[in-house]
Amino acid sequence: MIHVTVPSFRQVSEDDEKPYTVYQINVLVGGRTHILEKRYREFHALHKQLKKTIETPEFPPKKVRQLSNKGLEQRRTxxxxxxxxxxxxxxxxxSLLTFLRVKNFKTASYDSLDDIDQEPVSTHQPTMVFETDPFLRLAMDVGLHDTVVEGVRQGLYEDDFSLPLT
Known part of the structure; x- marks a missing residue:
């Protein structure tokens, strides 16, 4: 489960640009939290991308009555x-997980709608079980020389049992 909060915002002034607002985003995934900052226009770009594939909630308007702290607080909420x-x-x-910088989470890829109805693939590998030692059974069926069979038994199984000659 992912839990996201947007607890605050701040004004950023860079040398050549006019001041702009960034919103702090706290992302909690699997008991770990990471923090990132995004501008309103990054949220808006995400919204434009999402509304092509899913029905989205109402998006906050670009124009706020006043870009005062009260207006920015309302937009943050x-x-x-x-x-x-x-x-x-x-x-x-x-695309939302990419925006939030979340990896390895169950996602919906809307790149191919064929993948949505696809059955899950099992990663289970079947186990092979032998009721008897396959080497000894093969040795008796093929009729390997007793010296070979006895050498393998002694080497692998520390067994002195000798097969009767046939």
């Missing part, structure tokens, strides 16, 4: 609800 809404599906889209 809506982004968290959006991600959680997709994660509540039975099969999680691979």
């Amino acid at each position: 809506l982004l968290e609800c959006y991600i959680q809404g997709i994660l509540d599906r039975e099969l999680v889209p691979r």
